[in-house]
Amino acid sequence: MSLCDMCGKDTNLVIALIEGTELKVCEGCAKFGKIIRRIQPEPTKKERKIIEKTKSDEKEEIIEVIVEDYNKKIKQAREKLSLDQKDFAKKINEKASLMHKIESGHFKPSINLARKIEKFLKIKLIEQQEIKDKNFNTTKSDAFTIGDILKKMR
Ligand SMILES: [Zn+2]
Structure with missing residues (x-):
């Protein structure tokens, strides 16, 4: 000063x-x-830190999830392009066995893979979801602690 x-x-x-x-x-x-x-x-260093922290907290409230009917969407879009699973897998550099698992609903693609498929098939597979219950993790660990206490009491 x-x-x-x-x-x-x-x-x-x-x-x-x-x-x-x-x-x-x-x-x-x-x-x-x-x-x-x-x-x-x-602005002091402390004030700047608070601003940065608020920004990152906002990011954490929205998560990306794969839509429920991803397998149907992929299959339909692929068939529209008259591609079989093998050809489609080749086009996006993935294994045909993996595409089979995904289309049969046995394997949920990662966000990165879903993005690749989205881009190629021009469909939407990723949804942005807001985390409504911010205290979910805290509640979970609290329950765990109570369980531990009960175990010790026995
Ligand atoms: Zn003065």
Whole structure:
């Protein structure tokens, strides 16, 4: 924090022209001259951290999930393009056996794989879901703790 050049007060300062000299002074002393510009106080490190934290918290509230009927959607879109599973797998650089598992609903593709399929078939497989119960994990671990206590009591 800088101090007023004239009275030494520790406060928000302004640059003022006083008797021909540029001085960093408080608002009170600035009255003796002419204010050139105000000094904007920089945000402190602590304030910046809070801003960053809020941003990342917002991100965590939305998760990407694969739609329930992904297998039907993939199969339909693939058949529209007159591709069999083998050809389709080749086009997106995946194993035909994997595509079979996915289309039969036995294997949920990863988000990355789903993105690749989405792009190729021009369909939508990924949904953005908001996490409604933010305390889900906390509740789970709390229950675990209670269980542990019960075990110890027995
Ligand atoms: Zn002053």
